[in-house]
Amino acid sequence: MSALQLQTAIARLLTSAAFREQVRRDGGESLRAYELTEAEHRELLVLLEGRLETYARCVGAGKEDFLLGNLPALVRTHVPEALLRQALRRFIEARPGVRLHPRDAGLAVVLRWLEEDLPSWPAETPAHARDVLRFERLRREVSAALPRYPHPKHLPMPERLRRHPAWDAERFSWDVPAGAPGEVSWLYKHKDCAAEITPCHPVLADLARAFDQPAEVEPVVAAVAAKHQVDERLGPDVPAAVREVVGELFREGSLRS
Amino acid sequence: MTVPWHWLAPAFELAPKGPVLEVGAGRADVALAWARHGRSVLALDLDVSRITTRRPGRMHARKGDLRTLRPRERFYAAVHAHNVLQFLPRSDFEESLRRLAAAVKPGGLLALTAFNSRDPLAQAPEAERMSFAGCDQLLALLEGFDLGSFEVLFRFEGDVLEEHDPDGIHIHGQAHLVLRRHGGAPDRAKERWPIPGPRAPERNLGVGLSVRGAFEEELFGRPGAVDVVELMTDSFLYPPHHREMERWSERFPVLPHAVTLSVGTPLPPDETVLAGFARVIGQAKAPWHSDHLCFSHVPEVDTASLVPLAFTDEMVEVVAANARRIRELVPVTLLLENIAYYFRVPGGKMDEAEFIRKVVERADVGLLLDVTNLALNALNNGYDAQAFIDALPLERVWQLHVAGGERYRDVVLDTHSQPVPAEVMKLVEYVLQRAPVRAIILERDVNIPPLEELLSEVEAARALFRRYRR
Numbered sequence: 001m002s003a004l005q006l007q008t009a010i011a012r013l014l015t016s017a018a019f020r021e022q023v024r025r026d027g028g029e030s031l032r033a034y035e036l037t038e039a040e041h042r043e044l045l046v047l048l049e050g051r052l053e054t055y056a057r058c059v060g061a062g063k064e065d066f067l068l069g070n071l072p073a074l075v076r077t078h079v080p081e082a083l084l085r086q087a088l089r090r091f092i093e094a095r096p097g098v099r100l101h102p103r104d105a106g107l108a109v110v111l112r113w114l115e116e117d118l119p120s121w122p123a124e125t126p127a128h129a130r131d132v133l134r135f136e137r138l139r140r141e142v143s144a145a146l147p148r149y150p151h152p153k154h155l156p157m158p159e160r161l162r163r164h165p166a167w168d169a170e171r172f173s174w175d176v177p178a179g180a181p182g183e184v185s186w187l188y189k190h191k192d193c194a195a196e197i198t199p200c201h202p203v204l205a206d207l208a209r210a211f212d213q214p215a216e217v218e219p220v221v222a223a224v225a226a227k228h229q230v231d232e233r234l235g236p237d238v239p240a241a242v243r244e245v246v247g248e249l250f251r252e253g254s255l256r257s
Numbered sequence: 258m259t260v261p262w263h264w265l266a267p268a269f270e271l272a273p274k275g276p277v278l279e280v281g282a283g284r285a286d287v288a289l290a291w292a293r294h295g296r297s298v299l300a301l302d303l304d305v306s307r308i309t310t311r312r313p314g315r316m317h318a319r320k321g322d323l324r325t326l327r328p329r330e331r332f333y334a335a336v337h338a339h340n341v342l343q344f345l346p347r348s349d350f351e352e353s354l355r356r357l358a359a360a361v362k363p364g365g366l367l368a369l370t371a372f373n374s375r376d377p378l379a380q381a382p383e384a385e386r387m388s389f390a391g392c393d394q395l396l397a398l399l400e401g402f403d404l405g406s407f408e409v410l411f412r413f414e415g416d417v418l419e420e421h422d423p424d425g426i427h428i429h430g431q432a433h434l435v436l437r438r439h440g441g442a443p444d445r446a447k448e449r450w451p452i453p454g455p456r457a458p459e460r461n462l463g464v465g466l467s468v469r470g471a472f473e474e475e476l477f478g479r480p481g482a483v484d485v486v487e488l489m490t491d492s493f494l495y496p497p498h499h500r501e502m503e504r505w506s507e508r509f510p511v512l513p514h515a516v517t518l519s520v521g522t523p524l525p526p527d528e529t530v531l532a533g534f535a536r537v538i539g540q541a542k543a544p545w546h547s548d549h550l551c552f553s554h555v556p557e558v559d560t561a562s563l564v565p566l567a568f569t570d571e572m573v574e575v576v577a578a579n580a581r582r583i584r585e586l587v588p589v590t591l592l593l594e595n596i597a598y599y600f601r602v603p604g605g606k607m608d609e610a611e612f613i614r615k616v617v618e619r620a621d622v623g624l625l626l627d628v629t630n631l632a633l634n635a636l637n638n639g640y641d642a643q644a645f646i647d648a649l650p651l652e653r654v655w656q657l658h659v660a661g662g663e664r665y666r667d668v669v670l671d672t673h674s675q676p677v678p679a680e681v682m683k684l685v686e687y688v689l690q691r692a693p694v695r696a697i698i699l700e701r702d703v704n705i706p707p708l709e710e711l712l713s714e715v716e717a718a719r720a721l722f723r724r725y726r727r
Contacts (some may be wrong), residue, residue: 003523003567003569003571003572003575004522004523004524004555006567006602006603006604007521007522007523007552007555007564008555008556008557008558010564010602011552011554011555011557011558011560011564012557012558014560014562014564015558015559015560037604039603039604040603040604043603043604044603047600047603050600051599051600051667051668052599052600054599054665054666054667054668055599055600058562058665058670059560059561059562059564062561062562063560063561063562066561096557096558096559097554097556097557097558097559098559099517099554099559100559100561
């Protein structure tokens with residue numbers, strides 16, 4: 001296990017600026033938490049004053065860039081980058097063990113953490129940040145949901161959608177009115193044979209709420225279509241548009257930002 | 258059939274002579290395969306209509322299920338029950354398993370795939386009427402049957418992603434075992450579950466790009482623009498991207514490359530992740546797949562980067578053990594890549610070239626030589642790059658990586674942000690003269706220029722490659 005202890009100490013030093021600072025301050029006492037030999041302990045302290053710091057900055061910046069680059073486009077375009085970077089640095093310190101794969105729906109973990117971190121964000125944080133983060137988290141979770149349901153091949157969508165255990169949606173606090181300044185909009189259009197979705201329209205928020213519990217598709221479609229009946233962006237046949245959105249939500253490969 | 262075929266196929270060689278039984282056969286894929294291997298097979302299922310009527314004469318299909326089965330004791334050379342045990346009521350589970358085990362002749366094989374308690378069905382209302390068991394539970398039950406011991410030849414336990422009608426995409430928590438019953442011919446009892454070694458690729462793949470989001474759609478639309486593409490295996494493990502590797506492989510030869518296997522972490526690799534790798538790499542139809550000779554995560558910390566290992570014999574054994582497990586579950590040749598490193602991990606007892614040689618030989622894998630990393634390491638650590646190359650196991654170098662780095666303070670970093678420097682291309686030529694390289698991949702992660710610019714770099718490397726690989 002000593003190899004694992006040494007690797008854990010190195011990984012902590014590489015990913016946590018706070019830990020490196022602490023080790024420097026206490027003359028290496030913090031490294032005693034790991035079962036290192038005296039030689040390993042001594043060599044790590046020497047490394048810390050040398051190239052390890054340089055590499056650690058690269059690792060930290062790389063992890064930050066990786067997280068930022070994989071945040072949904074909606075988040076990146078509607079929340080100032082400086083605020084996101086500050087929060088991501090806090091995330092890296094607070095949750096060093098979270099493993100992410102590129103394009104992974106596990107990014108929902110980061111979005112949830114950012115949402116919970118919002119109270120510590122500065123006053124200039126836009127009011128819609130909470131909803132953007134919450135919405136995108138839900139969307140990730142929906143896209144990762146692996147429902148088990150029987151459905152005939154010829155139907156474009158399942159008749160009934162089962163709640164995914166990861167869903168625990170709360171109510172969105174802020175629906176975006178069409179055309180509002182700082183609008184969060186969903187451009188809904190077709191490209192070739194596929195629907196192209198640029199997040200996001202409040203319809204999606206409504207659907208996220210509705211499918212936060214087991215629900216029949218058609219009644220949800222009817223209710224959401226009725227609410228957005230006057231929204232010209234959904235075209236002349238609003239129920240059909242909403243039905244298509246539902247199909248897209250639960251079809252693989254349709255929810256890329 | 259939900260068990261990857263390569264997790265079963267070695268059984269054909271390891272089983273003693275004699276007939277084979279498959280219960281809950283479904284379409285009887287396993288039974289058919291045995292019959293094609295010349296065995297007499299009985300396939301049992303409640304619905305035999307799904308079994309093809311165009312089957313070999315030595316294969317028999319009969320209607321029935323596990324509970325009514327009265328197999329002849331100590332009769333079959335192999336007994337299979339895959340994804341059927343879960344349908345047994347709990348009251349029948351133990352007795353049915355005992356009957357299956359008793360049917361295996363001494364030295365014969367028992368292959369089981371059960372749903373474990375992580376399966377989503379275990380949370381469903383119908384779970385009350387079903388049985389869930391992991392590998393340890395199955396083995397404990399078998400031990401209590403007084404049938405003699407069963408040796409574990411192959412074992413897997415994890416989540417497996419599946420996609421088929423009528424369920425669409427879904428996950429099963431799966432326990433898979435292939436066991437050998439004690440007894441039989443002593444010489445056969447020594448035979449181990451085979452793990453294929455690295456196979457030298459027979460044909461040249463050529464020169465290509467590691468695909469990045471900035472140009473992936475444009476490149477996808479231009480088949481033939483490069484000879485081969487490299488795709489990040491880790492990116493395609495989960496829906497909705499779980500078929501991307503297949504999509505690309507229909508247009509280009511694909512080399513799957515990963516960053517998260519962390520072969521240097523002194524813990525067994527995550528089997529669920531490896532099952533995902535096996536599925537995705539299978540889609541690529543690639544001659545090999547690769548990851549880095551490093552660690553990237555430990556249980557408490559994910560560095561999201563490639564961290565060097567201590568150059569010790571202990572780490573050689575760690576990598577060899579992890580590589581063995583990877584090779585067991587992902588039956589495609591594994592290549593490990595040398596990384597750029599900026600500090601030496603305490604405790605090292607040998608130089609990097611010796612460490613790489615020992616790892617590659619002990620782990621029985623190929624080497625993906627990142628020539629840029631090699632050049633940067635030589636520069637940063639003050640050694641001779643060509644002498645380093647000469648010390649490597651060049652006969653196992655089948656792929657090269659090239660990229661351009663940047664100077665930062667007193668080191669040159671492997672940033673993948675610049676065109677490939679001329680001195681790196683000179684080293685590429687040096688390697689091409691000495692190693693059986695089959696593919697060169699250009700990497701560019703940041704500061705990505707228009708695709709045409711990258712393709713002109715590919716073309717330059719291609720000219721060099723063709724000079725030595727006609």
